[in-house]
Amino acid sequence: xxxxxxxxxxxxNDPLWVRTTVxxxxxxxxxxxxxxxxxxxxxxxxxxxxxxxxxxxxxxNAVRAITMTCLAAGIAVPLNLVFGIAASWAIAKFxxxxxxxxxxxxxxxxxxxxxxxxxxxxxxxxxxxxxGKWLEAHGIQIIFAxxxxxxxxxxxxxxxxxxxxxxxxxxQGSEEEWAAISLGANGWQTFWxxxxxxxxxxxxxxxxxxxxxxxxxxxxxSVVSSNIRGGTNTLPLHIDALYNDYNSVAAFAMASIxxxxxxxxxxxxxxxxxxxxxxxxxxxxxxxxxxS
Amino acid sequence: MTVxxxxxxxxxxxxxxxxxxxxxxxxxxxxxxxxxxxLLNVSYDPTREFYSEFNQAFSKHWKEKTGDNVEIDQSxxxxxxxxxxxxxxxxxxxxxxxxxxxxxxxxxxxDLIEGDWQSKFPNNSSPYTSTIVFLVRKGNPKGIKDxxxxxxxxxxxxxxNPKTGGGARWNYLxxxxxxxxxxxxxxxxxxDSSKKAExxxxxxxxxxxxxxxxxxxxxxxxxxxxxxxxxIQRSIGDVLLTWENEAFLAFxxxxxxxxxxxxxxxxxxxxxxxxxxxxxxQANGTTEVANAYLSYLYxxxxxQLAAKHYYRPRNNDLLSDEQKAVFAKLTxxxxxxLVSGWDEAHEVHFKDRTGVFDQIYQADRx
Numbered sequence: 001x002x003x004x005x006x007x008x009x010x011x012x013n014d015p016l017w018v019r020t021t022v023x024x025x026x027x028x029x030x031x032x033x034x035x036x037x038x039x040x041x042x043x044x045x046x047x048x049x050x051x052x053x054x055x056x057x058x059x060x061n062a063v064r065a066i067t068m069t070c071l072a073a074g075i076a077v078p079l080n081l082v083f084g085i086a087a088s089w090a091i092a093k094f095x096x097x098x099x100x101x102x103x104x105x106x107x108x109x110x111x112x113x114x115x116x117x118x119x120x121x122x123x124x125x126x127x128x129x130x131x132g133k134w135l136e137a138h139g140i141q142i143i144f145a146x147x148x149x150x151x152x153x154x155x156x157x158x159x160x161x162x163x164x165x166x167x168x169x170x171x172q173g174s175e176e177e178w179a180a181i182s183l184g185a186n187g188w189q190t191f192w193x194x195x196x197x198x199x200x201x202x203x204x205x206x207x208x209x210x211x212x213x214x215x216x217x218x219x220x221x222s223v224v225s226s227n228i229r230g231g232t233n234t235l236p237l238h239i240d241a242l243y244n245d246y247n248s249v250a251a252f253a254m255a256s257i258x259x260x261x262x263x264x265x266x267x268x269x270x271x272x273x274x275x276x277x278x279x280x281x282x283x284x285x286x287x288x289x290x291x292s
Numbered sequence: 293m294t295v296x297x298x299x300x301x302x303x304x305x306x307x308x309x310x311x312x313x314x315x316x317x318x319x320x321x322x323x324x325x326x327x328x329x330x331l332l333n334v335s336y337d338p339t340r341e342f343y344s345e346f347n348q349a350f351s352k353h354w355k356e357k358t359g360d361n362v363e364i365d366q367s368x369x370x371x372x373x374x375x376x377x378x379x380x381x382x383x384x385x386x387x388x389x390x391x392x393x394x395x396x397x398x399x400x401x402x403d404l405i406e407g408d409w410q411s412k413f414p415n416n417s418s419p420y421t422s423t424i425v426f427l428v429r430k431g432n433p434k435g436i437k438d439x440x441x442x443x444x445x446x447x448x449x450x451x452x453n454p455k456t457g458g459g460a461r462w463n464y465l466x467x468x469x470x471x472x473x474x475x476x477x478x479x480x481x482x483x484d485s486s487k488k489a490e491x492x493x494x495x496x497x498x499x500x501x502x503x504x505x506x507x508x509x510x511x512x513x514x515x516x517x518x519x520x521x522x523x524i525q526r527s528i529g530d531v532l533l534t535w536e537n538e539a540f541l542a543f544x545x546x547x548x549x550x551x552x553x554x555x556x557x558x559x560x561x562x563x564x565x566x567x568x569x570x571x572x573x574q575a576n577g578t579t580e581v582a583n584a585y586l587s588y589l590y591x592x593x594x595x596q597l598a599a600k601h602y603y604r605p606r607n608n609d610l611l612s613d614e615q616k617a618v619f620a621k622l623t624x625x626x627x628x629x630l631v632s633g634w635d636e637a638h639e640v641h642f643k644d645r646t647g648v649f650d651q652i653y654q655a656d657r658x
Contacts, residue, residue, distance in 0.1 A: 122380050125381075126379075126380035126381055127379065127380050127381035127402065128379060128380060128401070128402075129380070132380070132381060136381065141381070141383065143380065143381060144377060144380075144381060144382040144383070226367050226377070226382050227367040227368055227369045227374070227377075228332070228365045228366065228367045229365075229366060229368075230365070231365060231367070241368075244337065244517050244521075245340065245341075246541075246542075246545035246546065
């Protein structure tokens with residue numbers, strides 16, 4: 001059987017009309033479902049002109065919502081970064097009992113609805129919940145306050161860094177670490193000079209996704225938020241409130257920030273993916289040369 | 293060095309998060325000489341605009357009277373959800389919700405509010421009232437004038453789910469009251485034990501009317517605001533059952549070229565109540581100011597502002613003729629004309645499976 005060169009190039013021998021149809025459908029679908037709504041956000045945001053758009057950002061509650069979002073992401077992302085590196089290090093480099101369980105648990109926030117994660121905190125820290133009375137007696141407020149928002153954000157963004165690093169570290173194995181240790185490096189040096197440089201792009205990639213989710217989360221924070229304007233409203237909650245007030249220009253102006261964040265994440269993500277790919281190719285090449 | 297590059301990435305992140313922390317802890321700058329008190333009013337969705345303005349008026353009044361500053365935070369959401377939040381520990385000094393049942397739930401489940409809360413302020417602790425009216429498409433093409441017109445062929449009715457929304461329960465009970473009144477000629481027969489047979493027959497007819505009505509509902513939204521959005525923004529349905537104040541607000545925000553308001557000859561008197569959350573107010577040292585806040589709702593200025601935001605004030609004498617003309621005249625019946633209170637309303641109408649709503653709604657869909 002002979003395969004002609006053109007088919008190899010395109011990777012298929014389907015007739016032209018099949019290819020055109022499939023491509024048209026996917027492009028049309030992406031345009032309709034993704035590009036159009038994104039366009040609408042910016043169109044609506046600027047509908048009453050640039051001044052109306054900028055005015056939306058001068059509102060005290062808008063500033064507070066942006067601060068709240070940055071605060072929640074600013075705490076959740078570094079914590080999940082530390083946890084993610086520690087967990088993937090443990091999972092990829094060591095064998096221990098309950099490893100499978102740990103991997104499954106890391107995935108838990110992916111598997112359950114964000115609303116449920118919010119409700120869990122109500123059940124645990126609410127006045128009718130397990131620790132509610134104790135916290136009350138000690139004057140600690142968790143839900144309907146800033147700590148609740150941060151906890152809920154940490155919960156939903158929990159898996160992002162770890163999930164990104166586990167396969168990467170498993171693939172890399174621990175030979176390089178062994179080599180470093182046999183050359184007299186201590187654990188800390190091994191981590192900073194061998195492990196971390198190897199996974200740095202993966203870490204960045206995980207952080208990027210984690211951050212995007214932390215800033216965009218609606219369901220979980222909506223449950224634990226006090227719904228006070230200028231209080232615990234994060235950006236997505238503020239957008240919802242503005243929209244319900246028939247204040248659509250301000251709502252879409254705020255939404256445009258989140259949309260921009262999405263675009264930046266997307267660009268950063270594809271750049272990092274390219275970087276990751278190059279890295280794995282070059283490491284493969286270096287391994288091949290070592291063998292030969 | 294690689295290590296440095298990585299540090300350059302992590303360190304700012306950590307610093308950033310620390311800055312965030314310290315910012316949130318910065319104390320409120322108070323002016324010297326006078327105290328600044330904070331109040332939290334936990335309310336439902338449609339009152340947002342009213343309370344924004346009332347809070348400013350009250351702050352000014354309190355400052356003049358006592359020399360102290362009072363800052364009032366507002367929290368808005370679905371009435372039932374807000375009641376739940378207070379039950380679970382949201383530190384409200386004041387609740388102002390859509391129905392007495394929601395405040396009663398807080399009082400029943402916790403010791404935050406006294407059991408006799410509804411007698412602490414005049415008029416069942418409801419400083420303003422509202423009623424349920426219809427919004428129809430411009431020109432009223434389906435000719436909807438009264439509750440009976442809602443079940444005409446081809447009419448689509450938008451009303452939220454009475455099991456999840458406070459406003460939706462008023463809609464439901466308004467229609468129920470209309471149906472009973474149509475059968476009995478007067479709602480007084482309901483309390484008259486000698487007319488039991490007659491009343492039972494009327495209830496059966498009213499149930500079939502309600503079943504018919506909810507067959508005309510294409511989308512059962514979760515809350516009043518969501519239903520308003522369905523009707524106005526998504527242009528679904530011929531008539532929206534809604535609070536009078538919401539109908540006015542929708543006009544103001546969206547213009548009168550798309551919809552018009554129809555006031556039926558008879559509807560329910562909706563009494564959104566208020567209460568001081570005593571235990572929280574005690575802990576915050578705000579008992580006095582919280583009570584003054586609620587009393588001020590009954591003052592001339594409070595009533596004027598309520599009317600401005602399309603809530604029917606309790607004291608009509610405080611209104612100008614112009615303001616009075618805003619509110620159409622209609623016969624209003626009370627919740628207590630139909631049932632003894634929200635407990636009974638819940639038990640008879642909205643309870644899972646055995647309630648009238650579940651019976652008629654499930655039966656329809658079979």
